[in-house]
Amino acid sequence: MVNSDGQLYTIEGFAAALIMLISAYLVVNATSIYTPGDTHISDMQLEVMGSDALHMMNTAPNGTTESPLQSIVENDDGIEFGALFNSTVNNRTGPDKDHIQFMANVSYVRLTDQSVNSSPLYLSRPLHGDEHAVHVSEWMIVNKKYPDDIKRNRTVLVEVFLWRD
Amino acid sequence: MAGLNDDAQWIVLMGFLVSFSLFFLAMILNQSVVVGQTTAEAVSEFPKEDIRGVRSVIIESYMKGMPDTASDPSVTNVQNDIRILSLSRQNSIVYFPPKTTIGDYTYIDIHYNNGVTAYNETWRSP
Numbered sequence: 520m521v522n523s524d525g526q527l528y529t530i531e532g533f534a535a536a537l538i539m540l541i542s543a544y545l546v547v548n549a550t551s552i553y554t555p556g557d558t559h560i561s562d563m564q565l566e567v568m569g570s571d572a573l574h575m576m577n578t579a580p581n582g583t584t585e586s587p588l589q590s591i592v593e594n595d596d597g598i599e600f601g602a603l604f605n606s607t608v609n610n611r612t613g614p615d616k617d618h619i620q621f622m623a624n625v626s627y628v629r630l631t632d633q634s635v636n637s638s639p640l641y642l643s644r645p646l647h648g649d650e651h652a653v654h655v656s657e658w659m660i661v662n663k664k665y666p667d668d669i670k671r672n673r674t675v676l677v678e679v680f681l682w683r684d
Numbered sequence: 685m686a687g688l689n690d691d692a693q694w695i696v697l698m699g700f701l702v703s704f705s706l707f708f709l710a711m712i713l714n715q716s717v718v719v720g721q722t723t724a725e726a727v728s729e730f731p732k733e734d735i736r737g738v739r740s741v742i743i744e745s746y747m748k749g750m751p752d753t754a755s756d757p758s759v760t761n762v763q764n765d766i767r768i769l770s771l772s773r774q775n776s777i778v779y780f781p782p783k784t785t786i787g788d789y790t791y792i793d794i795h796y797n798n799g800v801t802a803y804n805e806t807w808r809s810p
Contacts, residue, residue: 542703546710559728570733626773628765635772655733656773658741660748660762672750672758674741674765676773 561683562653565619569655569681572607577657586659592625592640592675593663601641608681620644621681622652628674631667640677644684652682734774735796735803741766742794743807746783774798 576588591600600623609617623640646652656678664670745762752759763780770778776798784791790809796802 538703542706546706559724563728566733626769628768630761633768635768656737658737658766660741660744660750671756672762674745674762674769676769678773 562651565681565683566653566655568608568619569621569653569679570657572604573655573657573677573679575607576603577659588657588677589659589661592659592661592677595638595640597623597639597641601643604641604679605643617683619681619683620650621679622646623677623679626676626678627665629665629667637678646680650680650682650684652680655679655681729800731774731776731798731801734770734776734798735801738766738770738774738776738778738796739794739803739805739807742778742780743792746790746792747809 577586579586587603604621608619611617620643622642624637625640626635626637629636656676659675659677660672661675662670662672665673745759745766750758750762767778770776776796779795781793792807794805794807
């Protein structure tokens with residue numbers, strides 16, 4: 520056998536390697552936590568855009584008293600809603616379009632038993648459940664006849680799910 | 685260090701210094717991430733658009749000039765709808781007592797509460 524003068528070097532090397540590994544592990548681990556702040560920024564942006572679009576559609580053009588969204592709900596005109604909302608959220612400055620899909624419902628209260636009903640308004644693509652959708656809504660007072668009722672002033676809530684695919 | 689000679693002790697010292705500062709930096713980064721998380725949660729939890737919407741529809745229900753008589757209780761119906769819809773579709777309780785008129789101005793009290801955020805306002809007509 521040769522002498523064992525190098526034993527301490529080996530132990531020191533081991534200790535140093537361990538310290539480096541632990542440091543690297545701690546540092547990498549500390550910086551790679553996913554936060555809602557990172558993942559939800561695009562959601563919040565989509566939410567703002569959707570509610571802005573609904574606000575805009577619920578604004579009456581100059582000189583009229585009824586907004587486009589109000590007449591859409593009063594006439595159950597889902598096709599018009601799809602066209603208007605689609606052009607509002609998906610048009611860009613350039614020729615290429617965004618790929619936002621959406622589903623819209625109208626919620627109202629049935630006066631006979633005070634229950635809340637939702638009727639579909641428009642569906643640009645069927646929901647499968649794996650979309651990362653955000654929810655926006657817009658309040659409106661409309662003059663509309665609902666089933667089992669006469670035509671009168673009612674409050675409805677237009678609710679839209681929108682997601683990018 | 686392995687007992688050969690002690691000439692380079694200061695190198696070991698510097699090594700210690702560097703590793704300690706690395707640990708401190710890691711700790712600060714760790715803390716800042718947690719701060720970002722709570723802030724982001726608070727922001728995404730705050731029902732900004734819900735409050736805006738319910739506030740404007742309550743004001744509209746009073747100020748639109750709809751009739752509120754026995755034969756046409758439009759205001760009562762519309763406001764009843766607002767309470768039920770906001771409870772069932774937005775998980776929030778809204779309460780608004782009848783408007784009061786003092787002098788030239790109309791005042792509307794609006795109370796909103798969804799269990800996390802409470803919002804109270806006395807709106808005055810312009």
